[in-house]
Amino acid sequence: MRELADTCRIAVVQMQPTIFDRDTCASRMVETIDRVSRERPSDLIVFPELAIPGYPHGLTFGFVTGARRPAGQLDWKRYYDGSVLVDGPEVGAIAEAARRASSWVSVGISERDATSGTLYNSNVVIDPEGRVDAVHRKLKPTGLERVVWGDAQDHYFPTSDTPWGPMGTLICWVSYMPLARVALYQRGVTIYLAPNTNCNPEWQATLRHIVLEGRCFVVNCAPYVERADYPADLAEPEEVEALDEVVYTGGSCVVDPYGHYAAGPLWDEPGVIYAELDLQQVAASKWEFDPVGHYARPDVLELRVSDR
Template sequence: MRSVVVSIIQQAPIHLSLNESLEKALHYGNEAAKKGAQMIVFGETWLSGYPAWLDHCPDVALWDHEPVKEAFAKLYNSSISIPGPEIQKFQQLAKKKKIVICLGANEVRKTGKGNGTVYNALLTINADGQLVNHHRKLMPTYTEKMLYGQGDGKGLKSVDTEYGRVSGLICWEHWMPLSRQALHDSGEEIHVAVWPKVHEMHQVASRQYAFEGRCFVIAAGQMMRVKDVPDGLKLPDHLIGKPEEFLLNGGSCIIAPNGKFIMEPVFDREEILMAEINLDDIYKERMTLDVTGHYARDDVFDFKVKRKRKV
């Protein structure tokens, strides 16, 4: 039996504070490894926080609005570069603890072309400490376009790791049929789905992905409170005076290749979530559906992926 113990770190980062978030991530990564985790997942832009204020603060789309420009500057300054010292810390942790780490992060290029653009990135580090995949979200969703640049197809693939073949998508990339097919074609066994929060429709997307791809899905949600909204941004009336109310409340879950929950969604609490999966279950389910094999029609459809990095 090829079993893997997976963990989701459903803990809030220190919003837009890179050093404090890094310290917290490494702490909980160590704690999960002590509990026996072999693969550890952090949610969308965990380092250093998802900009949920885009969905709640009424003035964010005003042109030349100084509070939003200041919030963007904080987002930029709390983002990581790749390669860089922050990602090296995760590489060292992965190698020391013999764990695979999947990390959502805000990323910037600090030098050269495109060094004013932030990318929504998903990084996969193998148990030997090597960064084996670096994916940038293809299409920022709705208001995210004010903050993030478009990614590319370079990271749109599955990679071999110590504990199975791993792929990943970010948020609404799961509604892009060709993104899904690209990863299915690359032979995934474990799929990492990172979200701001895994509410009902995101559960639908995650379960559908598991069923379609006949793979395990690790769906990781974020935690964020009203008090984490950057200073200067106007709150809607229903959030004023409620600093501890959740804007993002987790919902992390783990789904089997038949689309059923192995671990039901967990909301409204911060913790290290753990579950064991058996990779042999994948191939039992592919008897009836294999969208890369007997349920594919290469004689009817042509499909290719351009895997060139933009910048």
């Protein structure tokens, strides 16, 4: 492995979004980056899955098997209007904040494709110069997500060449796809970004499995969401009214290559957790197990990845 920076100072933002409101979400992210830069400068600042414009948990957007309700189309179009272009002003403002902070920034967005009407559940990585370095689209939206966001057609497994080694992303339940994880391991990731909306104990167990399997740091960034964060004037408000008062309790954390918490988990409130990652642990942990090195059998097992 190439020589890495010894440490990475990381800030994980358990953000409370205003769902459907891209401007408020983006402004809150810019304010958070600026505050972290002032109060506790960090090399890497991470935001949750779909931080813009929030994860619309509980909404069906009018879809039922074999039919669609017209009112749901109105809510979907509103969410579509709250989604953003990668080269749009919202990501641009976040990129400028990353430049001011001299930090790498990872942010989940509902991405509007510039050439079609499809949305993608995407993660954008911005470098300390304020440039978009990588865009990863969720390979397979989960469950009813498939009627909101499309399957990735490109941008599968990009990695960012950071001072602490390659950094890659898998969004939420794509981390349950074994071969997708291996695709990141083959790229040598030292930091595995896992933006998501899981707040259950089983997900915490998944994170600890991934670090022991991949011998890397895993950054679990989730939102804190209340029912009051939804608009009050949706076309189908009864779906929101049926939700619990607290929709997502968080659980953001950082797990080291040995399966131990380096920060968090943070529960039941929005906030920022901090850690200083010891990157020497990555190489040291591979002494006894390296999934794509001395513990691999490429003569028996082979993964082929399409990078269209």
